[in-house]
Amino acid sequence: MSQSYYWEQANRKILAKSLSELCYEQALSARQELDKSYVVKLKSGVSYEFTARLTIWDWLQIDEDTIQRNQGDEELVADDAAQFFIDAAEDLKITASTLGNLLHELANTIASDVAILEKREDQAAETMAKFTDEQLQCYLDGHPKAIVNKGRIGWGAQEFKAYGTESGEYVRFLWLAVRRDLTVNGHSEDWNWQQLLEESLSTNQMQSLEAICRDKKINWREFIPLPVHPWQWQHHIRQHYAQLLSRGDIILLGEFGDEYLPQVSLRTFSNRSRPQALHVKLPLTVLNTSCYRGIPGKYMQCGPSLSQWMQELCDRDENLSARGTGILQEVAGLHVPHLHHEQVKGTPYRYREMLGATWRQSPASHCSEGERHLLMAALLQKDSSGKSIAAVLINSSGLSIEKWLEYLFDSTVVPLYHLLSRYGIGLVAHSQNLTLVLKEDRVTRVLLKDFQGDLRLAKGDFPERSDIPSSALAVLDQLPPNYIIHDLFTGHFVTVLRYLSSQLMLELNFSETKFYSVLAQVLRSYQKKVMKENAKMAERFQCFDVFRAHIERVCINRVRLSQGYDDSAERPVPIVGGDLENPLWLSEQKPTKGESKNHTISPVEV
Known part of the structure; x- marks a missing residue:
């Protein structure tokens, strides 16, 4: 199939999704014309007609191939999602600034969807159903309710290809040593920071890291190891944490450890070679699916104890234990507050969630034969x-x-x-x-x-x-x-x-x-x-x-x-x-x- 085919297909899918979700949220009005035909008339003079089934949720399940854009006497096949939002801007009561940013998110989402459609073209549902969980996540469309669910504002084409879930590319983390007293952290009794390092590094890698630590005179009683996403390091940490880096309170150790696959959530990573190893969740300061994908520091100290308590609750409660309900426990969390933004009341939340990590149990570690x-x-x-x-x-x-x-x-x-x-x-x-x-x-x-x-x-x-x-x-x-x-x-x-x-x-x-x-x-x-x-x-x-x-x-x-x-x-x-x-x-x-x-x-x- 040609690129134009996938582009048109991605646009029709997101256009159907936009119409159905905005009508469901009552931002637009859809009127039934014939048996299964609906029309959305807009103040711009443009209307959109389509075939749909009204579900029990008062939500239209739209046949994307039937959507038609009408302007005056002209009837056109609708395959331009961006044009729809321009047509509907007055009805949606959005400003020019909001519309411009929305079109940015939309363009990114469509680019990603095109890659997924191309990747999935020859994969039958029967085949995908046999994929491993981690492998299958690279083929998923993402949140069905969020219209622009892959906006990723802050990334360009290179980042989409290198770090987007749909690309299926593996990532190796950079590692930092962070002075312990500058962090907000917590871990369960069953884990310590040395063990967390070992979850991501082979024996040879550990030996190389230890040699660098000796050379840099890093004492792990005073420092804590912290993984960081390579994009986050290049675009945010080097600049925003430059003062701590210059003082030696944060020390870059280099790239080490196993390769990790980004899951559909984008910022959670599974270990390629050791599926039962802990997953690692890292902040990525990109606007994606409604908010910036940082990690709030306020949960770092309580995360391990809360998730352990939740598992104990599942174990002792008869109704939960009988059903085998389990918790993917957050065994450790680490956050490095920003020296200056923490002092500014009302600073944008993204500046308070830039540097940290959460370690969480892998589902594979919970599965039996x-x-x-x-x-x-x-x-x-x-x-x-x-x-x-x-x-x-x-x-x-x-x-x-x-x-x-x-x-x-x-x-x-x-x-x-x-x-x-x-x-x-x-x-x-x-x-x-x-x-x-x-x-x-x-x-x-x-x-x-x-x-x-x-x-x-x-x-x-x-x-x-x-x-x-x-x-x-x-x-x-x-x-x-x-x-x-x-x-x-x-x-x-x-x-x-x-x-x-x-x-x-x-x-x-x-x-x-x-x-x-x-x-x-x-x-x-x-x-x-x-x-x-x-x-x-x-x-x-x-x-x-x-x-x-x-x-x-x-x-x-x-x-x-x-x-x-x-x-x-x-x-x-x-x-x-x-x-x-x-x-x-x-x-x-x-x-x-x-x-x-x-x-x-x-x-x-x-």
Whole structure:
């Protein structure tokens, strides 16, 4: 296929995604014309027509090949996503500055998508389903909800090729020695800094590093070893930390150690030659998927104790241990505050997250004989023919669709809901934060990760979590239950299941009402069992009511459009649109309710 083919294909995909997500977030209005035909009329005089199916989530599943751009009497095939945003700028209420930056992110995203489409062209879903987790992540489209999900502002073509996940290129870290008293750090009792070094370096490499340390008179009682991404070093650390470097408080040791593969999150790396070795998460000061991908220092001291406590919680809790729920523990964290920015109240957050690292357990270290792990995002991935990895796994498991989903929901949703209702712990469990463990292609358990900002606590009396580490309690956000429940509703149902249910409907003709009926049955069965053991849990289930009729529509793309690209002291926070009918509630009503119907999706003020 030619480059122009892939460019047009990438544009159509992101155009369909933009129309569907912006209509879902009620930034645009889609009116149904005929049976499956919709039109979005814009103030610019341009309209976009397409064929789509309205899903149970009040979200349009658009056939990208049917999108047509109409201007006056002229009807054109729509294959220019940038032109769409120019056409819709007045409707989206975005400034010229915001639009310019959005087009920058869009251009980067499309360039990356073109590379992925080309890479995936000859890979059938059946083949990709057999890839290792690490290998498969190089083929994934990324967050389905974020329109420009590979913006990577700060990188050019060379960096995309050298460090982008889709390139499949390996990276070797640079290593620094940082004076211990200038860091914020923590590690579990089972690990020390020498062991962390050994996780990344061979024996020969360790000997070479030790020789350099002797030559530079580095005493590890006074210094701590710290890996740094080579791009981050060249573009930020050399300049921003020049004072500490000149004083010898930070010392560059050079490039050492194993090769690492960037995962789909871009800043987390898996060890190429030793899959069971710790993953390493490093800051990258690029704007990607809504924010700069730094590492906040406030979690470094509590991360190891919090994740260890979470694993102990999973081990002692009967409902979690019975399901094999596990934690990819953050065994160590290290942050080097900036001398000057730390003194500036309200300085852009990216300047406070530039230098540090987190070491986290690998999923491979949690798998036994006959098991394998897979990022949940992989379920949503389709090949060039439209076949998904989820469908392949269902077919190869030998189970019915219903039974396969029961395994999935009992292994993933039940633990998330149990943590929420029993302990008041909310996890933003999007598809890149959940690692599935499979046996014979059915999901048997889940591994949870990423508690730096994606774990929050519900306010209230939860004696079951009274032994949570005080260091974690001091930094974790605590919000009312009606906010925390969105870590499940929005973080998982909307961000993951919305796409899975619509895909199975399209591909396997498995109705969405049936999909959420299976989920409702699994949750009802769980509730019944728990209340039989502890009647007081009925109050918690009422407090965290996943079966309520309506839920709030949380919007992430509108945040970027309304906030623009100015620097801020805090990361962007989603906004709320109009209410949605809850698919779990709908699934327990009459069988026909919630299926596709004539509808107009209208914009609202927020």
